[in-house]
Amino acid sequence: DQQVKQNSPSLSVQEGRISILNCDYTNSMFDYFLWYKKYPAEGPTFLISISSIKDKNEDGRFTVFLNKSAKHLSLHIVPSQPGDSAVYFCAASDPSNSGYALNFGKGTSLLVTP
Amino acid sequence: EPEVTQTPSHQVTQMGQEVILRCVPISNHLYFYWYRQILGQKVEFLVSFYNNEISEKSEIFDDQFSVERPDGSNFTLKIRSTKLEDSAMYFCASSESGIQPQHFGDGTRLSIL
Numbered sequence: 001d002q003q004v005k006q007n008s009p010s011l012s013v014q015e016g017r018i019s020i021l022n023c024d025y026t027n028s029m030f031d032y033f034l035w036y037k038k039y040p041a042e043g044p045t046f047l048i049s050i051s052s053i054k055d056k057n058e059d060g061r062f063t064v065f066l067n068k069s070a071k072h073l074s075l076h077i078v079p080s081q082p083g084d085s086a087v088y089f090c091a092a093s094d095p096s097n098s099g100y101a102l103n104f105g106k107g108t109s110l111l112v113t114p
Numbered sequence: 115e116p117e118v119t120q121t122p123s124h125q126v127t128q129m130g131q132e133v134i135l136r137c138v139p140i141s142n143h144l145y146f147y148w149y150r151q152i153l154g155q156k157v158e159f160l161v162s163f164y165n166n167e168i169s170e171k172s173e174i175f176d177d178q179f180s181v182e183r184p185d186g187s188n189f190t191l192k193i194r195s196t197k198l199e200d201s202a203m204y205f206c207a208s209s210e211s212g213i214q215p216q217h218f219g220d221g222t223r224l225s226i227l
Contacts, residue, residue: 034215043118043205043218044157051213089157093213099162099170100145100212106156 003027004092006105013112019077021108023090026071030092034102035064035075038087080112116140118219120206126225127196135191135222137206146189147207147216148181157205163189201226
C-alpha cells in the first residue's frame with residue numbers, strides 16, 4: 001500500500017539549474033512531511049520539513065512546497081550542485097499514530113551534471 | 115554534530131540464529147525508531163520506542179522481533195530466529211520529540227544465509 005509516492009525514479013539536472021523533486025500522498029491524515037537525502041552506504045540525512053499548517057518552508061538552497069488539496073509536495077533545489085547528487089526520499093507522518101512512524105516514498109535518484 | 119551510531123555495519127548470520135543490532139541514539143533524544151530497507155524497496159517502519167516502551171509497531175514487527183534500551187545510551191533490535199527474508203539494511207533513528215525530524219544512523223546490513 002503506497003501511501004507516499006515518488007513517481008520519478010530518476011532526474012538529471014545541469015549544475016546551476018533548478019532541481020524539482022515531486023511527491024504525492026494518499027492519506028489525508030498526514031500532517032508532517034520531510035525530505036531526506038541518501039548517499040550510498042549511508043543512512044538518510046534530514047534535509048527539510050513542513051507541517052500541514054504551512055504551504056512553504058525554505059532553508060538555504062532548499063524549499064519545500066505543500067499543496068494539501070492536491071496531496072502533493074515538492075522539493076526545489078536552487079542552484080543545483082554536483083554534491084546534491086543522491087537519492088531523495090519524501091516521508092510523511094500521521095499524528096493519529098502515537099509512534100510518529102514515517103511513511104517513505106521509494107525515492108528519486110538525482111544526478112547533477114557539471 | 116551529534117549523530118546516531120550503529121554497530122555492526124555488516125552482520126552475516128545463519129538462518130534460524132538470533133541476531134542483535136545495536137544503536138546509540140543522539141544523547142538528548144527521547145524517541146527511538148527502527149526501520150528497514152530490503153534491497154530495491156522503500157524504507158519501512160518497524161517500531162518506535164518512548165519512555166521505555168513500544169509506542170507503535172508495524173505488521174512487520176512480529177513476535178520474532180524485540181527492542182530494548184538496556185542502559186542509558188544503547189537501543190537494540192533483536193531478531194530471535196532469523197529468516198532469509200530478514201536480509202535488509204536496518205536503520206536506527208532518534209528524535210528529540212515525536213514531531214521533530216528523525217535522525218538516522220548509517221545502518222546495519224544484515225545478510226541471512
